[in-house]
Amino acid sequence: MAENKIKIDHVSKIFGPKPKTIAPMIKEGKSKDEILAETGHTVGVYDASMEINEGEVFVIMGLSGSGKSTLIRCFNLLNKPTDGAIYVDGENIVEYKTPQLKKFRQDKIAMVFQHFGLFNHRTILGNVEYGLEIKNMSKEERQKIAQENIELVGLKGYEDKYPDELSGGMQQRVGLARALANDPDILLMDEPFSALDPLIRRDMQLELLDIQERLKKTIVFITHDVNEAFKIGDRVAVMKDGKVVQVGTPESILEAPANDYISDFIKDIDRSKVFQAEHVMIKPNALVSLKDGLNVAVKEMQQNGISSVFVVDRGRHLKGIVTIDAAIEGIKQKKSLEDVVDTDVTTVAKEDYINDIIPKALESKFPLAVTNKEDKLEGFILRVHVLSGLVADDIEESKEYHGYYQATNNQTIEDIEK
Amino acid sequence: MGSFPNIQSNLGDYVEMFVDFLDEGLEGLFDLIFFISSRTINGIEAFLNFLPWWLFIILIILVGWYFKSIGSGLLYGLFMFLVGTFGLWDEMMMTISIVVSAVLICLVLGIPLGVYMAFSKGFSTVMRPILDAMQTMPSFVYLIPAIFFFGLGNVSAIFATLIYALPPVIRLTELAIRGVDEEVIESAQSFGSSRWQMLMKVQLPQALPTIMAGVNQTTMMALAMVVIASMVGAQGLGEQVLISINRIDIALGFEAGISIVFLAIIIDRVTNGVADRFQKHRRAK
Numbered sequence: 001m002a003e004n005k006i007k008i009d010h011v012s013k014i015f016g017p018k019p020k021t022i023a024p025m026i027k028e029g030k031s032k033d034e035i036l037a038e039t040g041h042t043v044g045v046y047d048a049s050m051e052i053n054e055g056e057v058f059v060i061m062g063l064s065g066s067g068k069s070t071l072i073r074c075f076n077l078l079n080k081p082t083d084g085a086i087y088v089d090g091e092n093i094v095e096y097k098t099p100q101l102k103k104f105r106q107d108k109i110a111m112v113f114q115h116f117g118l119f120n121h122r123t124i125l126g127n128v129e130y131g132l133e134i135k136n137m138s139k140e141e142r143q144k145i146a147q148e149n150i151e152l153v154g155l156k157g158y159e160d161k162y163p164d165e166l167s168g169g170m171q172q173r174v175g176l177a178r179a180l181a182n183d184p185d186i187l188l189m190d191e192p193f194s195a196l197d198p199l200i201r202r203d204m205q206l207e208l209l210d211i212q213e214r215l216k217k218t219i220v221f222i223t224h225d226v227n228e229a230f231k232i233g234d235r236v237a238v239m240k241d242g243k244v245v246q247v248g249t250p251e252s253i254l255e256a257p258a259n260d261y262i263s264d265f266i267k268d269i270d271r272s273k274v275f276q277a278e279h280v281m282i283k284p285n286a287l288v289s290l291k292d293g294l295n296v297a298v299k300e301m302q303q304n305g306i307s308s309v310f311v312v313d314r315g316r317h318l319k320g321i322v323t324i325d326a327a328i329e330g331i332k333q334k335k336s337l338e339d340v341v342d343t344d345v346t347t348v349a350k351e352d353y354i355n356d357i358i359p360k361a362l363e364s365k366f367p368l369a370v371t372n373k374e375d376k377l378e379g380f381i382l383r384v385h386v387l388s389g390l391v392a393d394d395i396e397e398s399k400e401y402h403g404y405y406q407a408t409n410n411q412t413i414e415d416i417e418k
Numbered sequence: 419m420g421s422f423p424n425i426q427s428n429l430g431d432y433v434e435m436f437v438d439f440l441d442e443g444l445e446g447l448f449d450l451i452f453f454i455s456s457r458t459i460n461g462i463e464a465f466l467n468f469l470p471w472w473l474f475i476i477l478i479i480l481v482g483w484y485f486k487s488i489g490s491g492l493l494y495g496l497f498m499f500l501v502g503t504f505g506l507w508d509e510m511m512m513t514i515s516i517v518v519s520a521v522l523i524c525l526v527l528g529i530p531l532g533v534y535m536a537f538s539k540g541f542s543t544v545m546r547p548i549l550d551a552m553q554t555m556p557s558f559v560y561l562i563p564a565i566f567f568f569g570l571g572n573v574s575a576i577f578a579t580l581i582y583a584l585p586p587v588i589r590l591t592e593l594a595i596r597g598v599d600e601e602v603i604e605s606a607q608s609f610g611s612s613r614w615q616m617l618m619k620v621q622l623p624q625a626l627p628t629i630m631a632g633v634n635q636t637t638m639m640a641l642a643m644v645v646i647a648s649m650v651g652a653q654g655l656g657e658q659v660l661i662s663i664n665r666i667d668i669a670l671g672f673e674a675g676i677s678i679v680f681l682a683i684i685i686d687r688v689t690n691g692v693a694d695r696f697q698k699h700r701r702a703k
Contacts, residue, residue, distance in 0.1 A: 073604075078604050078607060078608060104610070105608060105610030106610035107610075110608065110609065111604075111605065111608040113605055114601070115599075116601075117599075117601040117602050117604060117605030119602060119623075119624070120624075121623040121624060121626070130606075130619070131610075134609060134610065134611050134612070134615050134619070175605075178605075182609065188608075
């Protein structure tokens with residue numbers, strides 16, 4: 001349990017005159033519609049369970065009416081769950097009494113709202129310092145912290161303005177600064193960018209990721225926009241009719257949608273912005289070290305049936321690429337491997353999105369080299385891999401393409417030998 | 419056809435008995451109310467009379483300038499000066515002290531009642547018909563118990579004014595507190611505000627523009643009661659109107675009447691100006 005920051009354990013939220021009496025019906029497996037028809041109670045969240053890890057961006061995605069906003073309000077008990085438990089750092093917050101709950105909200109968790117929820121009778125500074133003010137922090141101290149957070153979200157100079165003097169995007173920055181000022185472990189964001197226009201929304205998404213990179217909060221993020229969910233989520237939960245239908249990383253959901261509803265949902269997603277180099281790359285069968293020499297390089301290529309091979313140094317740092325033609329020519333002219341190696345290789349980082357790789361793949365005459373953070377060679381990408389990464393069904397197909405490629409190249413190698 | 423059968427209920431008698439009972443049983447309470455009200459009126463009146471007339475006019479001009487414009491300020495000053503030329507300056511000061519006292523007491527009672535109504539559905543259900551009755555009951559009717567409790571004079575006038583002018587501020591306070599944006603309430607909750615912090619730092623400030631509209635209405639209604647209240651012995655402009663009716667004195671009646679209109683205009687515009695001030699940063703989303 002310790003490794004989970006938040007654990008949602010069979011949580012249900014029912015609205016109506018006597019919600020408690022309805023909870024057993026969920027355990028019996030009655031559907032939301034049956035319960036509504038029989039008792040007139042609306043089930044907002046139906047037996048939801050999930051675990052959220054410390055420091056991750058966890059996105060809850062669903063259409064309107066899917067219960068996502070109801071569920072996120074359970075995390076800080078703006079909605080008290082009718083049934084089930086919510087563990088934060090191992091403590092069941094549903095059992096909290098008023099003083100504990102107040103302390104929990106003041107210290108551990110903060111929320112950003114869809115329509116910002118700003119206090120329009122207070123200045124920007126007054127808004128951002130609110131959370132600290134109700135903790136009775138001294139004026140000097142809280143204004144200093146508020147000031148830092150206003151600068152963090154890029155609103156320096158607007159401290160004395162009122163919310164209605166700012167644009168929507170700026171107002172939501174205030175909402176974010178206000179939430180961050182409390183230095184919470186957990187940040188709840190209820191469709192924070194849905195009310196903003198698309199350009200501003202994209203900026204805000206990038207900025208959020210930027211801030212997250214620095215602050216490493218545990219973020220629970222609600223959205224109805226599948227592109228937004230897959231862009232910023234480390235993991236995504238998909239909700240429908242109050243139920244959690246699937247939880248997983250964006251890639252795993254794209255690769256194996258749990259049902260037709262999710263397939264339908266993700267149909268329009270731009271896969272090139274979800275899949276990264278590491279998802280389409282191939283681990284090299286053959287690598288040649290600089291000191292190995294040309295003969296070894298030719299042998300490696302023949303054995304693996306390929307027409308070119310990457311050359312690395314002892315620490316697997318990429319030195320370049322050598323083609324079979326160049327290698328054979330080199331042997332004839334008694335050159336060393338170092339002389340014939342072609343250093344004009346395009347490298348991409350493991351984390352690069354396919355979207356960014358496409359132009360490089362078009363320009364490069366060799367396969368793209370994929371490197372990790374330490375600049376070590378991890379794999380390579382052929383143009384067909386880039387293409388197959390964009391096709392919805394089965395990413396494994398790229399290996400077939402690769403096999404085809406190898407087969408055709410085997411022919412050329414044999415031709416050369418003749 | 420049949421006339422109404424000879425069935426009698428003596429509701430009026432019971433009310434009279436109840437009023438008698440109150441008068442005897444709660445004498446201490448009424449004495450306290452009398453004490454507070456008369457102190458308030460006398461204090462305000464003493465302050466107004468302490469100010470020289472020209473300083474008062476300058477103050478009115480400045481207030482008008484601050485909340486509306488310099489033109490409005492000068493107009494309000496001219497109104498005041500005209501009332502002085504009618505020979506009704508002292509009466510106007512008396513009327514202002516009665517109205518201001520009544521409004522102050524209305525706010526002290528009305529805002530907490532309105533807030534409580536917003537929080538308690540049960541209390542709200544009980545209060546609504548009472549407020550309706552207070553607003554629709556002909557005002558002459560409660561002049562009688564007013565005399566009973568407080569005798570003839572300014573305090574009875576305030577009591578009668580209270581009953582008539584209190585409902586708007588209560589109603590609009592309730593409406594305003596209930597009308598605060600749900601997400602704003604949620605965001606205050608999500609930071610762990612206590613109920614008191616929520617009320618003082620979020621709900622009341624958010625509700626203030628609407629509450630100010632209630633204050634404006636209450637003030638105008640208090641002014642409207644000035645003439646009726648003079649029947650139980652309130653002094654001031656209302657008393658002059660009453661005298662002019664008795665004497666069929668058109669000149670005095672018009673002068674006193676137009677003075678009340680001037681006062682109404684000034685008070686209405688100034689309280690509206692204050693409300694606009696509060697409204698400034700609350701344009702709808």
